Amino acid sequence: MDLTVYDETNAQVSADQLKLIKDILQFAAKKLQLKANTEMSVTIMNNPAIKKLNKQYRGVDRATDVLSFAAEESGDETPIVMDPELAAQLPENLGDLFISIDKVAEQAKFLGHSTDRELGFLVVHGFLHLNGYDHEQPADERKMFELQRTILDDYGLTR
Template structure:
């Protein structure tokens, strides 16, 4: 997995970036993604994620993670990026996550989880969204949550 982590404001220690990279790599292997699959994670302030949430989701509030999947299937005029990447023999880019670590820390306290568990949950949850998983319909939610828990438990981030 080729993961770019953007942590310009040092919202988490640089050493934690390796942990994030390893977690995403573990999740990618669980989904059997090609090793050269690409994505990014931007670690941003609560104010910035609120701004993005307001602009792109019309929700004027802070959230933990926002995912922008390249292959979200909403625009039928776009090519099938997975097929195109294979045809052109280039890495497949699944999209971008924006995560607000300070909000994740607040949620960890609220839910009585460790920061690692809550941050790992946030990363994996967003990662699954980038890979087409959703939880709008109850049947889809069961699939996504089960896979999410398998990844977190397997990585050692049990409740």
Template sequence: MEIILYDETTRLKAEEEQLITELLDFAAEKLSLEPTAEISVTIVDNKRIQEINKTYRNKDYATDVISFAMEDEHEDEEAWIIPDEEAFDLPRVLGDLFVSIDKAIEQAEEYGHSFKRELGFLVVHGLLHLNGYDHMTDADEKEMFALQEEILKEYGLER
């Protein structure tokens, strides 16, 4: 998978950048995503994620991860012209993730596990959202969180 990683905070260490790319590749393989799929991950601070949350979700507070999927379901699919990506040899663009490094640090401390575990949890959570998983209902939450934990455990990022 093509992973474009931006660290607006310049606070990520090299091994944390490597963790993000390796974990996302591992999760993509587990989800049977095309090797040419693309995702961008931007590491931001609480101030920046609060701006994004307010602008795009009308929620004026800092959150941990926000995902913007390129492949949303539409009420009227016939109203959308979706080109055959294979005909144009285009990669599948999954979307963009924004992760608050401040929230990751806070939540790691709150939950009593490492920053790397929390960072991994957030990027996998975001990737699952980009692939249609959600936690709006109890059944959906159970499915998403079980898959999330399975990926993290198999990768070696347990609590």
């Protein structure tokens, strides 16, 4: 998977945390058997920046832990017809994740686990949203949360 990670925190994110983000997303992409040319981005930011995004896009005037913006929402778009070989070569853009490093620290402390565990959890949670999973209905929540737990446990980020 082609992954771009942006650190907008003025270096509050360690090199190990940046590596964790990349590694766990590659691991999760393999679990979901995504195409090698799948692409996405992750932006790590502070509470004030994510608060602005949350207000602008969700109408919620407070900081949040993770925002997921899927690139290819299913809807009423007119499909583009192209040669199947060409279509197979085009990368599939999942979308963009935005994560508050401040919320990572706050929630890790509150929940009594490591910041790595909380960061990994938020990254995987957002990644699953980009891949069409949600937790609006109880059955969907069970499915998403079980997959999330499996990915984190198999990667080695247990509670």
